[in-house]
Amino acid sequence: MKISSLFRTYAFLFSLSVILFSCEKDPDTIVPEPDLSLVEDEFKVNTAMEDLDNLTLNAMEASGLGFRLESAFNGGLCSTAKLTHDIPTKKITVDFGTGCTSNGVTRKGKVIFTYTGSVLIPGSSVVTTFEAYEVNGLKIEGTRTITNTGINIQNFEITLAVKVQNGKITWTDGKTSSFNTDQVRKVSLTPTGYAASITGTGNGTSKGGTTYTAAITEPLIVTQSCVESGIWIPNKGKINFNYQSIVVTVDYGFGDCDKKLEITYPGGVKEVVLD
Structure with missing residues (x-):
């Protein structure tokens, strides 16, 4: 009886150890890729916003209110665009108008800039609004305000506070997404045009209905030469997206003027080349 009881005890402990071991996390277990559609959609939204930033600087310069850029107003835009x-x-x-294309970007509708003074003057601001404005089929709405908060004459660097309020995107399938951003952009002139270093945060709701927050963890770098060659994303920097209890990091690279980036999510890494 004692031997039988002892055997049953050992058998129970062995079974328990098997169960506990099986519940431990296998280091080789592959974590499923989370839904990255929100992040991938944000690339398209950010592309439209960087296009708008380039348009703003060109429009202000063409009106004698901004930087002296290397290109004329229509240099990075379509030749039929009309500035009043x-x-x-x-x-x-x-x-x-009804649509024109340059550098692979098709725009239609109107962008209206209301300003207080030259973008070069500290304290001045430019408020951007839209009338039936679209970029590559994405309809953009909302208010974008740029305020000059300081200028470094020695380095000819201007610090701009940039806010987007009540931003809304209507996608080609009719779905909508919303966003707000609060950024600081340090814009300076280089031998190849302007360069912008961007920090800040944002939040919104994707077209799939997912709410998110975003924070730039390493300054995003955008250059005029890349933008006007058709590269509408930052060429350097990192941004974190927080949604559905996960954090996804987007790394834009080390300064190369390309459309490559890397997405890191819990359990994996994905390399992406944007269209």
Whole structure:
């Protein structure tokens, strides 16, 4: 009886150890890739916003209110875009009509800039609004405000506070997404045009209905030469997206003017080349 009881005890302990061992995490277990559609959609939204930033600087310069850029107003845009400057009301309107394409980007509708003074003057601001404006089929709505918060004359670097409020994107399938951003952009001139170093945060709701927050963890670098060659994403820097209880990091690289980036998520890494 004692031997039988002892055997049953050992058998129970052995079975328990098997169960506990099987519940331990296998280091080789592959974690499923989370839904990255939100992050991939954000690439397209950010592309539209960087295009808008380039358009703003070009429009202000063409009106004698900004940097002296290497390209003329239409250098990075389509030749049929029309700029109207109403000096008494301090309003600049860029009209793309029913649609025109340059550098692989198709724009239509109007972008309206209402300014207080030259973007080079500390304290001045530019408020951007839209009328039926689309970039590559994405309809953009909301208000974007740029405020000059300081200038470094020695390095000819301007610090701009950039806010997007009530931002809304209507996608080609009719779905919508919303976003707000609060950024600081340090813009300087280089031998090849302007360069912008961007920090800040954002939040929104994807077209799939997922809410998220975003934070730039390493400054995003955007250059005029890359933008006007058709590369509409940062060429350096990192941003974290937080949603559905996970953090996804997007790494834009080390400064190369390309469309390659790396997405790191819990359990894996994915390399992406944007269209």
